[in-house]
Amino acid sequence: MSKIDLVIVGSIGLDTIETKFTKHEEILGGSVSYACATASFFTKTGMVGVVGGDFPEAHMECYRSFGIDLEGLITEEDGKTFRWSGVYDDDMINRSTLSTELNVLETFAPELPEAYRDAPFILLGNISPELQLHVLSQARSPKFVIADTMDLWINIANESLVELIGKVNLLTLNDSEARLLTHEHNLKTCAKKILDMGPDYVVIKKGEHGAMLVTRHGIFLVPAYPVDEVNDPTGAGDSFAGGFMGYLAKKGEVTDRNVKEALLCGAVVASFGVEAFSLERLESLTDEQIEVRLGELKQMITL
Amino acid sequence: MSKIDLVIVGSIGLDTIETKFTKHEEILGGSVSYACATASFFTKTGMVGVVGGDFPEAHMECYRSFGIDLEGLITEEDGKTFRWSGVYDDDMINRSTLSTELNVLETFAPELPEAYRDAPFILLGNISPELQLHVLSQARSPKFVIADTMDLWINIANESLVELIGKVNLLTLNDSEARLLTHEHNLKTCAKKILDMGPDYVVIKKGEHGAMLVTRHGIFLVPAYPVDEVNDPTGAGDSFAGGFMGYLAKKGEVTDRNVKEALLCGAVVASFGVEAFSLERLESLTDEQIEVRLGELKQMITL
Numbered sequence: 093m094s095k096i097d098l099v100i101v102g103s104i105g106l107d108t109i110e111t112k113f114t115k116h117e118e119i120l121g122g123s124v125s126y127a128c129a130t131a132s133f134f135t136k137t138g139m140v141g142v143v144g145g146d147f148p149e150a151h152m153e154c155y156r157s158f159g160i161d162l163e164g165l166i167t168e169e170d171g172k173t174f175r176w177s178g179v180y181d182d183d184m185i186n187r188s189t190l191s192t193e194l195n196v197l198e199t200f201a202p203e204l205p206e207a208y209r210d211a212p213f214i215l216l217g218n219i220s221p222e223l224q225l226h227v228l229s230q231a232r233s234p235k236f237v238i239a240d241t242m243d244l245w246i247n248i249a250n251e252s253l254v255e256l257i258g259k260v261n262l263l264t265l266n267d268s269e270a271r272l273l274t275h276e277h278n279l280k281t282c283a284k285k286i287l288d289m290g291p292d293y294v295v296i297k298k299g300e301h302g303a304m305l306v307t308r309h310g311i312f313l314v315p316a317y318p319v320d321e322v323n324d325p326t327g328a329g330d331s332f333a334g335g336f337m338g339y340l341a342k343k344g345e346v347t348d349r350n351v352k353e354a355l356l357c358g359a360v361v362a363s364f365g366v367e368a369f370s371l372e373r374l375e376s377l378t379d380e381q382i383e384v385r386l387g388e389l390k391q392m393i394t395l
Numbered sequence: 396m397s398k399i400d401l402v403i404v405g406s407i408g409l410d411t412i413e414t415k416f417t418k419h420e421e422i423l424g425g426s427v428s429y430a431c432a433t434a435s436f437f438t439k440t441g442m443v444g445v446v447g448g449d450f451p452e453a454h455m456e457c458y459r460s461f462g463i464d465l466e467g468l469i470t471e472e473d474g475k476t477f478r479w480s481g482v483y484d485d486d487m488i489n490r491s492t493l494s495t496e497l498n499v500l501e502t503f504a505p506e507l508p509e510a511y512r513d514a515p516f517i518l519l520g521n522i523s524p525e526l527q528l529h530v531l532s533q534a535r536s537p538k539f540v541i542a543d544t545m546d547l548w549i550n551i552a553n554e555s556l557v558e559l560i561g562k563v564n565l566l567t568l569n570d571s572e573a574r575l576l577t578h579e580h581n582l583k584t585c586a587k588k589i590l591d592m593g594p595d596y597v598v599i600k601k602g603e604h605g606a607m608l609v610t611r612h613g614i615f616l617v618p619a620y621p622v623d624e625v626n627d628p629t630g631a632g633d634s635f636a637g638g639f640m641g642y643l644a645k646k647g648e649v650t651d652r653n654v655k656e657a658l659l660c661g662a663v664v665a666s667f668g669v670e671a672f673s674l675e676r677l678e679s680l681t682d683e684q685i686e687v688r689l690g691e692l693k694q695m696i697t698l
Contacts, residue, residue, distance in 0.1 A: 278623060279621065301605075304621065310694065310695070311621060315696075318583050318614060320584075321581065390698070392616045393615075393618075
């Protein structure tokens with residue numbers, strides 16, 4: 093068995109997604125699905141998540157096809173898998189949640205497999221900060237930990253979230269969430285306030301407009317790759333985080349240069365992810381296609 | 396008298412602008428005011444515009460302080476200057492027009508001064524496409540012509556606008572306007588359709604998210620400089636276009652490298668412009684401050 097370089101925890105869901113063109117029911121989703129899929133292009137990735145007895149074997153097969161290690165994936169035979177349904181506005185950016193069924197996520201409290209506890213890189217995908225802290229507490233001596241979060245946790249689990257932020261190297265969140273968390277409007281000011289909470293890096297995501305990396309000594313503007321056709325933006329932030337951490341884990345050393353390059357990789361894999369629903373486009377993605385698009389994206393920010 | 400390198404035509408207005416913090420009445424505005432002010436940092440710029448007898452001498456003095464050539468500025472003593480008033484949403488991005496009084500703009504049909512007709516660079520600022528065509532027809536052999544436009548002209552003067560687009564080297568417009576003009580949603584597709592109408596370059600502006608340059612052989616993603624405090628975004632697009640053309644005229648040669656560098660200059664001067672109302676921040680701006688921020692912006696897109 094090959095060593096696990098990167099452990100990712102997050103939600104696994106069966107998503108029902110409606111856009112102006114089409115509707116897909118109970119397709120594979122969840123933050124850890126997208127993040128592990130993209131990370132697996134770069135490094136050996138272990139998944140920490142939970143599904144119910146109703147989770148289709150085909151989805152397990154899909155995970156395996158990416159080479160994701162599934163020792164940390166728990167199946168609760170008597171439970172039901174988490175479900176989410178939402179509908180996108182015509183702009184394919186804003187969306188409304190129609191329903192959420194936590195199911196097996198409600199009581200999830202994963203024990204990390206022994207092989208995961210020494211992983212140097214940990215991505216705490218979007219899930220409750222209590223769970224993120226629970227997973228982090230089992231890691232022996234991680235080299236680089238990143239956490240993603242969302243408005244829900246800022247609103248209902250603020251104290252745990254603040255505790256978590258104090259323990260990670262990088263926090264990533266959306267622009268609106270950064271504003272909600274810090275009660276500031278200007279994103280540079282938001283980022284500075286978050287750095288004051290502990291992390292060395294903050295990545296503020298701006299959807300189709302890219303992201304902004306802020307450290308104590310500078311800013312890097314992460315471009316978004318201009319996609320020809322966005323069919324489903326669900327999971328784009330998770331794909332971005334997964335690609336980022338996968339690349340960084342592959343590099344091994346956390347330098348500013350590697351972090352920036354990893355952010356471009358994240359942007360590239362996310363740009364593929366949104367071309368189709370669920371993990372569909374990622375399943376047919378090749379290393380060469382990533383390489384080509386990464387070269388294009390670099391060209392687009394070169395004078 | 397020094398040779399005019401760049402001629403800019405556009406509106407001159409007395410703007411009344413309300414934001415959540417403050418309200419300013421009848422301050423100096425209009426597309427040609429912002430564009431000439433920023434262009435003048437780089438090159439000898441001639442202004443083509445019209446004001447009424449009520450136009451304050453202090454504003455003329457302001458133009459002169461930038462070193463703008465005013466031979467092409469007409470004062471209609473019996474008329475009133477164009478007025479616009481608007482209110483910004485709390486996000487300081489979206490705005491509503493409260494009133495528009497065309498006044499002297501309604502019958503404006505400028506004759507270019509002799510000294511302007513051989514200018515190699517022409518910026519047709521946001522004004523009716525008929526007027527833009529009228530000015531362009533008097534230029535003897537311009538080297539590089541750019542036009543800015545807006546939703547109003549796409550809606551009420553589409554035919555003239557299409558004629559104009561066929562005659563310019565670069566068209567710049569907002570993302571929403573690019574979509575309106577081409578009936579496409581994807582900005583790359585919009586840009587390709589606009590290139591098919593004639594220009595060699597299209598610059599789609601995305602407000603605080605920067606801009607995208609599209610040519611027949613590539614894309615350059617123009618970053619926006621992350622400003623600490625936006626106090627008035629009015630005229631940002633005009634400042635951007637003015638800084639862009641001023642820098643390009645200074646360079647003289649239209650190469651892809653110079654165009655990209657000029658776009659960064661445009662982004663930088665626009666980032667200063669929005670820090671205060673009207674031309675206030677631009678009046679105190681120095682070449683050194685531009686240089687410093689340009690260096691910072693380049694750093695922010697460097698791996």
